Amino acid sequence: GENVEQHPSTLSVQEGDSAVIKCTYSDSASNYFPWYKQELGKRPQLIIDIRSNVGEKKDQRIAVTLNKTAKHFSLHITETQPEDSAVYFCAASDGYGNKLVFGAGTILRVKS
């Protein structure tokens, strides 16, 4: 079945710097890759997603890139702000498109 690995597990950046979180997946049939942000004690919230027919997608300060050949995708956050501090999860759909498999998460700390 699908396996998703996420790195790093923790990431500290200075306010205004960029942050990059990387994920790899194993199932070449995966075609949907969302990213979720989870603040302490809250539910995961979808922040951006990408489908396999697109290489890059951007939404204001966040962007996601996908390399299908290498089977990895990344989240890029520019001009980080303290409110970006949270746990970020990547996910990949299984080959049937029925469910998501999540990475273990990255704790992002933005220091002001």
Add this chain to the structure above:
Amino acid sequence: NAGVTQTPKFRVLKTGQSMTLLCAQDMNHEYMYWYRQDPGMGLRLIHYSVGEGTTAKGEVPDGYNVSRLKKQNFLLGLESAAPSQTSVYFCASSGVRGKNIQYFGAGDFGAGTRLSVL
């Protein structure tokens, strides 16, 4: 729309007790999921359903049962709770639109149920 609603929000059980967690969605979504979240382990899928009357096992199904008798509801049961089932449980739903392209909306997770088994 209320989105995805989970009840209860908190629960404390003694080992061996049983309980049912209820998930309800009002978005007419086909797919529903139960996850558990433990520190440092992300979200792990317990069971899921691709439509009314259907259920399937996820990554960690042992000790849990589910039912999807109505499209809008997905129930998670613990028949004999164990301390290892102490966790935060999230329900989620997703829909299908156009040529069976599944989509996951921004509000597709419930608020979570914090369960402690003593």
